[in-house]
Amino acid sequence: xxxxxxxxxxxxxxxxxxxxxxRDWHGMRMERDARGREVMIRGEQRKTRKPRAAWNVVQxxxxxxxxxxxxxxxxxxxxxxxxxxxxxVCIATSREINDDIAHTVRTYPDRFAGFATLPMQxxxxxxxxxxxxxxxxxxxxxxxxxxxxxxxxxxxxxLPFFRAAEEAGALxxxxxxxxxxxxxxxxxxxxxxxxxxxxxxxxxxxxxxxFGGVMDxxxxxxVCLAHGGGYVCYGIGRMDRGWEARSEARTSLPQPPSRYLRxxxxxxxxxxxxALRFLIDTVGADRxxxxxxxxxDMQIDWPVSWILGMASLTDxxxxxxxxxxxxxxxxxxxx
Amino acid sequence: MTDQPASAAAAPAPSQHQPAIDLxxxxxxxxxxxxxxxxxxxxxxxxxxxxxxxxxxxxxGVRSGPDPARLRSTPEDRIRDMDAAGTxxxxxxxxxxxxxxxxxxxxxxxxxxxxxxxxxxxxxxFPTRLRxxxxxxxxxxxxxxxxxxxxxxxxxxxxxxxxTRVGDRxxxxxxxxxxxxxxxxxxxxxxxxxSYSLVWGRIxxxxxxxxxxxxxxxxxxAAALxxxxxxxxxxxxxxxxxxxGGPLPFGIGRMDRGWQVRRIARTGLLHPPSRDLRGLYxxxxxxxxxALRFLVDTMGADRxxxxxxxxxDxxLEEPARWIRGMTSLTDDEKRLIxxxxxxxxxxxxxxx
Numbered sequence: 001x002x003x004x005x006x007x008x009x010x011x012x013x014x015x016x017x018x019x020x021x022x023r024d025w026h027g028m029r030m031e032r033d034a035r036g037r038e039v040m041i042r043g044e045q046r047k048t049r050k051p052r053a054a055w056n057v058v059q060x061x062x063x064x065x066x067x068x069x070x071x072x073x074x075x076x077x078x079x080x081x082x083x084x085x086x087x088x089v090c091i092a093t094s095r096e097i098n099d100d101i102a103h104t105v106r107t108y109p110d111r112f113a114g115f116a117t118l119p120m121q122x123x124x125x126x127x128x129x130x131x132x133x134x135x136x137x138x139x140x141x142x143x144x145x146x147x148x149x150x151x152x153x154x155x156x157x158x159l160p161f162f163r164a165a166e167e168a169g170a171l172x173x174x175x176x177x178x179x180x181x182x183x184x185x186x187x188x189x190x191x192x193x194x195x196x197x198x199x200x201x202x203x204x205x206x207x208x209x210x211f212g213g214v215m216d217x218x219x220x221x222x223v224c225l226a227h228g229g230g231y232v233c234y235g236i237g238r239m240d241r242g243w244e245a246r247s248e249a250r251t252s253l254p255q256p257p258s259r260y261l262r263x264x265x266x267x268x269x270x271x272x273x274x275a276l277r278f279l280i281d282t283v284g285a286d287r288x289x290x291x292x293x294x295x296x297d298m299q300i301d302w303p304v305s306w307i308l309g310m311a312s313l314t315d316x317x318x319x320x321x322x323x324x325x326x327x328x329x330x331x332x333x334x335x
Numbered sequence: 336m337t338d339q340p341a342s343a344a345a346a347p348a349p350s351q352h353q354p355a356i357d358l359x360x361x362x363x364x365x366x367x368x369x370x371x372x373x374x375x376x377x378x379x380x381x382x383x384x385x386x387x388x389x390x391x392x393x394x395x396g397v398r399s400g401p402d403p404a405r406l407r408s409t410p411e412d413r414i415r416d417m418d419a420a421g422t423x424x425x426x427x428x429x430x431x432x433x434x435x436x437x438x439x440x441x442x443x444x445x446x447x448x449x450x451x452x453x454x455x456x457x458x459x460x461f462p463t464r465l466r467x468x469x470x471x472x473x474x475x476x477x478x479x480x481x482x483x484x485x486x487x488x489x490x491x492x493x494x495x496x497x498x499t500r501v502g503d504r505x506x507x508x509x510x511x512x513x514x515x516x517x518x519x520x521x522x523x524x525x526x527x528x529x530s531y532s533l534v535w536g537r538i539x540x541x542x543x544x545x546x547x548x549x550x551x552x553x554x555x556x557a558a559a560l561x562x563x564x565x566x567x568x569x570x571x572x573x574x575x576x577x578x579x580g581g582p583l584p585f586g587i588g589r590m591d592r593g594w595q596v597r598r599i600a601r602t603g604l605l606h607p608p609s610r611d612l613r614g615l616y617x618x619x620x621x622x623x624x625x626a627l628r629f630l631v632d633t634m635g636a637d638r639x640x641x642x643x644x645x646x647x648d649x650x651l652e653e654p655a656r657w658i659r660g661m662t663s664l665t666d667d668e669k670r671l672i673x674x675x676x677x678x679x680x681x682x683x684x685x686x687x
Binding site for chain 1: 554626
């Protein structure tokens with residue numbers, strides 16, 4: 001069965017070729033630590049390079065073949081977002097990264113599609129780059145973080161961006177800046193910053209867009225939430241109750257938040273068959289798409305057979321999740 | 336009472352006759368009301384009325400409200416409300432909005448004793464309708480243990496309500512080990528309930544600090560107890576987490592994956608975290624029958640107790656009727672949730 005993965009990260013050659021050659025790339029450099037591991041350094045940011053994140057595109061395709069994944073929708077390694085940088089630096093890095101992603105997609109058009117990364121700290125610049133990425137480069141939309149330097153998306157400054165995305169027909173794929181979640185300060189132990197923090201950040205993104213009126217202001221906006229939408233489908237009942245009981249929850253929202261569940265797409269990255277079943281039952285099988293988080297250690301190891309092996313899903317649901325929904329949503333060519 | 340599996344629970348009485356025991360019901364101490372009437376602060380907390388006459392609590396600079404008028408009920412008023420709602424027993428705990436980790440220990444101890452004495456007065460006046468959970472001066476663990484021992488041993492309370500964190504410390508902090516050991520030995524319930532959530536720090540709008548933040552706090556408390564090894568070290572500790580444990584059952588798969596791939600997730604836990612789900616109890620406040628069904632499927636019907644969050648607007652008006660009316664629960668499951676599980680927890684000396 002065909003399979004298309006919306007949640008697959010990418011290490012752009014334009015970045016890593018420069019770093020491996022010992023060159024500076026927009027203020028970024030690479031060093032080896034005492035154990036010989038490659039560490040990327042940019043200001044306060046330090047990121048140890050994982051082996052599979054160093055693979056080239058040919059090696060990546062071999063791994064996709066082994067897993068039975070036909071298409072990766074490429075999104076950059078999130079530590080390259082750069083929202084904290086001066087806007088002009090992030091504009092430059094985003095353009096180079098997006099050109100690189102588009103080049104890889106053009107080279108292997110039957111194996112890849114791509115998402116842009118955007119300088120979200122400068123909304124007009126983000127709009128310009130999104131239009132270029134979609135209109136000129138042929139990317140499918142953009143991956144953006146759950147907030148921009150602490151600013152949630154219900155803030156009015158972001159509305160022109162969402163209107164531009166809607167007009168461009170771009171899909172927005174929401175995914176945290178790795179290692180930065182709301183839980184990190186609270187409990188830095190046990191990897192909870194990732195395992196609880198990422199789903200929690202995604203839940204707040206859903207709520208910011210819905211309670212903030214963005215989904216009403218942009219009725220054709222296409223949004224996909226990574227990590228199964230976090231705790232959205234499970235926690236929606238309490239959000240509805242809050243809407244019912246509290247006037248401040250209704251300031252920008254004419255209907256209960258559960259009415260907006262089907263305005264979103266959700267990847268399948270739940271790490272639990274019962275949770276995935278619950279997600280499908282809540283939002284509909286036509287709203288759930290394959291997402292693996294390749295090549296992170298928190299990925300689904302054998303994503304296609306994981307879905308195929310689920311006794312609680314019908315064949316039609318498996319087909320919808322593995323490829324049908326994304327082929328339609330991204331307007332990908334049928335092989 | 337022994338700890339029987341769900342299918343072996345005694346007495347085949349139908350759920351319609353099962354007494355309903357609400358483990359999640361709050362009170363505001365009269366000391367606060369007296370102080371508010373006289374325009375004074377009570378243990379650092381003040382109570383303000385807005386232009387529309389609604390009451391707001393201000394604790395440690397945080398303003399919350401508006402408060403429901405019923406918060407000021409007498410025990411008799413409360414019991415009339417319970418009768419109307421179909422609740423047989425409430426296990427009363429102080430409103431967690433009054434928790435203030437910045438109080439000096441001696442002030443916190445006096446406040447806790449005053450509140451716990453008042454709750455105990457109520458339970459003695461209405462022993463078949465009201466049970467109580469203490470509040471503890473948690474910034475001083477030795478003082479908290481002393482007050483827990485007094486509350487359970489002298490006052491006859493069933494345990495204590497505690498926050499989902501203590502200041503900046505999570506519940507996996509080794510400083511709390513003696514408290515867990517004492518609670519375990521006393522057979523005391525520890526009911527984890529947030530006072531203030533981390534989500535308020537990100538967004539103050541739309542009540543999300545409560546609707547997303549409180550379940551997140553509940554989950555973080557459960558995760559600290561699980562990953563920190565607290566449940567393993569204290570197999571008889573009676574832990575109850577508010578608001579259904581938050582998204583614990585839905586999110587446990589990702590926590591298992593984190594345990595599998597990251598050494599830092601295994602520092603306190605030699606088995607996947609999902610195995611500890613049966614080491615704790617949660618209340619039923621999920622605001623969704625499908626979510627409650629998922630919770631029961633994941634944790635077991637013998638791990639879920641009735642809760643209302645009385646008298647707040649984010650609470651269930653008629654929790655027992657909500658459970659009894661569900662089509663997705665069996666009659667046995669309803670009995671367990673309505674009261675069998677809570678009765679087992681409330682039995683003195685009983686283990687989980």
